[in-house]
Amino acid sequence: MTTSDYATYIASLPRILAGAALLIRDGQGRVLIVEPNYREGWALPGGTVESDLGETPRQAARRETLEEIGLDVEPGVLLAVDWVQGAARPPIAAYVYDGGVLSEARFEAIQLQEEELVSWRLVSRDEIPERLLGSLGHRVLAALEALEKGSGTVELENGLPPA
Template identity: 70%
Template sequence: MTTTQDFATYIAGLPRVLAGAAALFRDAEGRVLLVEPNYRDGWALPGGTIESDDGETPRQGARRETAEEIGLDVPLGRLLAVDWVAGTDRPPLVAYLYDGGVLGEEDLKAIRLQEEELLSWRLVPREELAEYLPGALGRRVLAGLDVLADGSGTAELENGHRVG
């Protein structure tokens, strides 16, 4: 039998993994809503880091981040993809991607950016996504769109590539 101290030592020695969650929103034309962060180069989806210290789940984290970043607090749909993204200068990331649904004109007018983190937002057609979202994130978004289009189950990804 192990003591509480042994268990704490065991837990402290486990590898660390980051967890993030995002929402995939589209408009009636199928364009994807992207946001432009001010703290790094490039574009992203509304979403961010899951606050595990608060016991937040990935779904709760995606909804909270969406509400904070773009001012839309809407229930999220199904889980579209889970992506294991290796890290070179950080621990590995597990990224959850949820269906944010189709936004109507009123929803788009209601978007209010979190000025502390975001510069702008835009709607991007599928064929232009790779220009805005390179690497694993771009592949993850395309996999999510494929899941929505073909009605298949959740996509299991590693660095944005389908596995299994």
């Protein structure tokens, strides 16, 4: 196979998007969420994996968190991988890493990226479904459960365990 044949073959393969985020908590177990200005609802700090530039999901979670809230947080264990179907886009493989428990001083040091974010807040487990819509809320709850049980990474499809 020639180089151009291989390039044509690669170009013909299906595409997926990838995103990565950190599950950051405070000493009371509340979860840090951010409010984007470009869509409805809230999210975890994180974003798109720049795979065309060789970035890994773990690197993206750290970079995006630093860009969005000004905190350099080393991603811990992988808590969840979610395959999320989309109507007007390719599927997304969404990775959620443990961002650990931060001190009050670290939260006070948050500096929002105003081009993308309106605000941030800490929410209890009970508030997650109303703030994090659809599969994202399910994904975060599954990641919290995996973290609490120490059961390892959870595999999800649209936020729920595979059927």
